[in-house]
Amino acid sequence: FRQNADNKNFRFMSPDETYSNKLDEIFQATSRSWQWPIMSWDKDLSQDGRVMEMLSEHNMQGLMQGYVLTGRHAMFASYEAFLQVVSSMVDQYAKFLTQSRSVAWRGTIPSLNYILTSSGWRQDHNGFSHQNPGFIDDILRRQSNFSNVYFPSDGNVTLVCLEEMLSSVRQINALVAGKTLEPRWLSTELARQQVSEGLMIWDFASDENPDIVMAACGDYPTKETMAAIDIIKTECPAAKIRCVNVSSLTTMGLGTLRNVATQKKFDEIFTHDKPVIFNFHGYPQTLKSILFNYDVHSHRFDIRGYKEIGSTTTPFDMHVRNETSRYDLAIAALRQLGRCGIMPFEEAEHRAAIYQAKIDENTAYIKTNGVDLPEIDAWVWPAARGEAQAAEEAWHGQTN
Numbered sequence: 001f002r003q004n005a006d007n008k009n010f011r012f013m014s015p016d017e018t019y020s021n022k023l024d025e026i027f028q029a030t031s032r033s034w035q036w037p038i039m040s041w042d043k044d045l046s047q048d049g050r051v052m053e054m055l056s057e058h059n060m061q062g063l064m065q066g067y068v069l070t071g072r073h074a075m076f077a078s079y080e081a082f083l084q085v086v087s088s089m090v091d092q093y094a095k096f097l098t099q100s101r102s103v104a105w106r107g108t109i110p111s112l113n114y115i116l117t118s119s120g121w122r123q124d125h126n127g128f129s130h131q132n133p134g135f136i137d138d139i140l141r142r143q144s145n146f147s148n149v150y151f152p153s154d155g156n157v158t159l160v161c162l163e164e165m166l167s168s169v170r171q172i173n174a175l176v177a178g179k180t181l182e183p184r185w186l187s188t189e190l191a192r193q194q195v196s197e198g199l200m201i202w203d204f205a206s207d208e209n210p211d212i213v214m215a216a217c218g219d220y221p222t223k224e225t226m227a228a229i230d231i232i233k234t235e236c237p238a239a240k241i242r243c244v245n246v247s248s249l250t251t252m253g254l255g256t257l258r259n260v261a262t263q264k265k266f267d268e269i270f271t272h273d274k275p276v277i278f279n280f281h282g283y284p285q286t287l288k289s290i291l292f293n294y295d296v297h298s299h300r301f302d303i304r305g306y307k308e309i310g311s312t313t314t315p316f317d318m319h320v321r322n323e324t325s326r327y328d329l330a331i332a333a334l335r336q337l338g339r340c341g342i343m344p345f346e347e348a349e350h351r352a353a354i355y356q357a358k359i360d361e362n363t364a365y366i367k368t369n370g371v372d373l374p375e376i377d378a379w380v381w382p383a384a385r386g387e388a389q390a391a392e393e394a395w396h397g398q399t400n
Helices: 024-028 057-069 080-100 134-140 155-167 188-197 219-235 263-270 284-291 315-321 326-340 345-369 374-378
Strands: 010-014 051-053 073-079 112-117 147-150 172-176 199-201 212-217 241-246 248-250 253-256 276-280 301-304
Touching: 010 057, 057 073, 057 080, 057 112, 073 080, 073 155, 080 112, 080 134, 080 172, 112 134, 134 147, 134 172, 134 248, 134 284, 147 155, 155 172, 155 188, 188 199, 199 263, 212 219, 212 326, 219 241, 219 276, 219 315, 219 326, 276 284, 276 326, 284 301, 301 326, 315 326, 315 345, 326 345
Parallel strands: 010 051, 010 073, 073 112, 112 172, 147 172, 212 241, 212 276, 276 301
Antiparallel strands: 147 248, 199 241, 248 253
8 A cells, every 4th residue: 555655556355354354454555435524433434535445345346346346456355255245237338358358449448456465264263154255166167267266374465466367457366364463384485386286395394296186165174184294203203205385276177277287287296196185264165166177086185175064263273074184084094095005004093083083182172261272272284383472462353
């Protein structure tokens, strides 16, 4: 907003959720647009504010469309579950984009850009009603090949994705990112490589000639996958693991509109024949439909994601209920390694039972204490152990 102060052609749309989505640092540079009298007790309001905030997703969508069609720029941030309120409007805009391609006098226009945050994986206080990743499906069903959905794994990747979105034209872009403090996995340089390629082998967590592929798409699924890799390596040091991260999807396949993964690249990344355990942010069927773009033997892909099993519960228990937790992933991987002969089958089953017991232990613990076991939140990647960690920032906003 400070860099845009002279042009004043960028606005931020929010259905009364800027504080709730932890985006209130925006108010260090601008304020909410408010044309009525401003009282002494009012906060973050001014007549020339660049934030358009109203508890009406429909109004926000209409304002953004009109603003963008004049050649200006906007970002619409909302709870992930409630952007579906405007799905029909987005669909009509997509039809407009399709038709306008053949109209010679229609000039280049900036893209519609969305931030989907306060995701279902961290709706432990609101519960089932706030757990819905369906807007992702609405975007990916558009067949005219102008939609990107970004799933950054960390803050650095998020910044690169936002840069890509704001510099694009004639597209509909969605970025799916949580609002909690999570690990920073990639440097800025690697983050740019990740976003450019759309899917990438994380060498720092991978072995040559893998026995199994552990893949993730989304920030919270990535953390659980990385923790699972740590467990697998501890329980079966001989296992060779490849870690793959997918940062974007399109209707046409994995990657971005500019760089959709080909069959050749798909095979290079996921191998031709090794088992793949894939932890996904959204509905498993969403990812399965994308995989139909490739020649895939479905039996070797174990797709995990949100299965519409929600509740008002702890963050880790949300993963357990949907079988996306580090323990569920480790159990699946250990059993797969046992079937493949990488470790004795009986030993694999024994180790799997240990981690099932850990799941049961945490389930009992949360019923008494209301939070997950400390060891779950305290986990860090082995290479980072002993280093100073950033603390979750103080937050004084709304809690809805």
